[in-house]
Amino acid sequence: MPQTTETQGPLGHGQSDRTADRSGASRVGRTLAAAYPGLVCDLDGVVYRGAQPVPHAVDELTKAQHNGSRVVYATNNASRPPAIVAESLRGFGVRLDDADVLTSSMAGAGHLAHQLPAGAAVLAIGGPGVTEALEAAGLRPVAAADAAKTPVEAVLQGYGAGVTAAELGEAAYAIQGGARWVATNNDLTLPTDRGVAPGNGSLVAAVQLAVGIEPTVVGKPGPMLYELAAEALGTGPDSTLGIGDRLETDTAGAHAAGMDALHVLTGVHGPADLVRAPRGMRPRFIGVDLRVLDEAYAEPAPAGNGRWMAAGWAGTLVGQGNSARVSFEAGGAADADLAWVAKLRLALPVLWQALDQGLITDAEAVAALPEPQ
Structure with missing residues (x-):
């Protein structure tokens, strides 16, 4: 990956400004899978739930591998040997070797x-x-x-x-x-x-x-599993993306190992958990599911005065107390057609910043989240 410059924001960890559009918004520019050649993927709640695969997970992981990504699976679930886990994943259609599972x-x-x-x-x-x-x-x-x-x-x-x-x-x-x-x-x-x-x-x-x-x-949220994964992948922390559904284990563990984190909304923690997350558990990227790996991710960047921007859209906190909400605008005009996940990605840094500054409470931040469409 190219050299990056570090900026600090309400995400609570170093944010790599890989590219910037003319509005100054920090963006990955390429797909997440292309930006991170090494992917460390959690299992429970990300690839499967019990005996059922999570929708889109297998297809997206296969596509990422086809396009050159290396993937290992790191799980806190210690009950099964790696070979048994790998065989179960192959039953879902995942392409992997036994050595690609770390427990x-x-x-x-x-x-x-x-x-x-x-x-x-x-x-x-x-x-x-x-x-x-x-x-x-x-x-x-x-x-x-x-x-x-x-x-x-x-x-x-x-x-x-x-x-x-x-x-x-x-x-x-x-x-x-x-x-x-x-x-x-x-x-x-x-x-x-x-x-x-x-x-x-x-x-x-x-x-x-x-x-x-x-x-x-020894498991997540400690760094050991992620360090083992990076060793298996042959990638450094800057080139490795931790993927999970739990903030206190997957996101915190990736951060402990110096990696960026992608949080998917297919498992334990949802938007209300995200907005209440302490600084060390705030992921850099948010996806409804693993289809996010194949997106050109527009990452919000601060634009001053509590305003955050991504792909030409701006998010700003308006109102206060119980009436606080996030306003979304593009070119000075509000547009209700902005996708919910894009609103969520833009709303989170706005609300995190307001929380860190003591402008709103946790309950008010949850109430200000955009409603699913």
């Missing part, structure tokens, strides 16, 4: 392998992905059923749909006995095709209540 179990096992001697016994809590990751890292996984008679040096806790109260109890006993405690991730919820279910963070919280200490968390 938080891999990050957790790698973290422990740097701290423990080869062959050290580690209590494996979670799905088979936890056990396989420990074995691949040269450690000896111990099942909860064997924990009472097998001393362990650490506990690696990841998500598993079949995790029982007895297994959580064994984790608590080992931790109280001095074992290191590593959690693959702390997502409180997990999106499925039937709704939102408790995630690994909920199970970790149950153990934490019993032991009174916090685990080392």
Whole structure:
């Protein structure tokens, strides 16, 4: 990618001004897939929800690969081994190798392998992905059923749909006995095709209540998964785009690794969550779904006095308190035909800036969001 200059805005992280039109609006100019040769894609809520693929996701990822993008999949869901995840994705039509899947179990096992001697016994809590990751890292996984008679040096806790109260109890006993405690991730919820279910963070919280200490968390929002992904892709942070549906994990994790983030509205967090997001969790790019990868993305840029511009359109906060709203104009004339997602992209920096300056409250910012058309 070309050299860029850094500007600071209400997004809360460095924004690369790749190109600028004559109005001064910061724009990517090319499609997002062309602007970022490396894509790190989350799975739950982005590519699939439970057993169902997210609409347009597979087609857009295939198109991006056909046009030269490299894609790896990084997930906090530690329950399944990468080969099983890859096979499931191939069943949806995704083109990938097993090595293109990176899980938080891999990050957790790698973290422990740097701290423990080869062959050290580690209590494996979670799905088979936890056990396989420990074995691949040269450690000896111990099942909860064997924990009472097998001393362990650490506990690696990841998500598993079949995790029982007895297994959580064994984790608590080992931790109280001095074992290191590593959690693959702390997502409180997990999106499925039937709704939102408790995630690994909920199970970790149950153990934490019993032991009174916090685990080392290696998955998102930490940088480790994204750093592993960049290594696999062969791209630097400036050339790698993190894609996700959760602000506190996907966006925060990409930022922690120095990457830009694309947030898609197909999973957990919607517009109200976006506008309330603290500075470190505000993504650079917004898409309704992964079709955004094939767009020439017009990125809003500040134009002074609370005014933001993108592709000739201006967004400005008008009114105050409960009557506050974002006005959209082009050439001095309002146009109600501007697409909703374009309005949302323009409204967010306007509202973020007003929030940061204390001009409106969170509730007033949510109320000022453009209504879906």
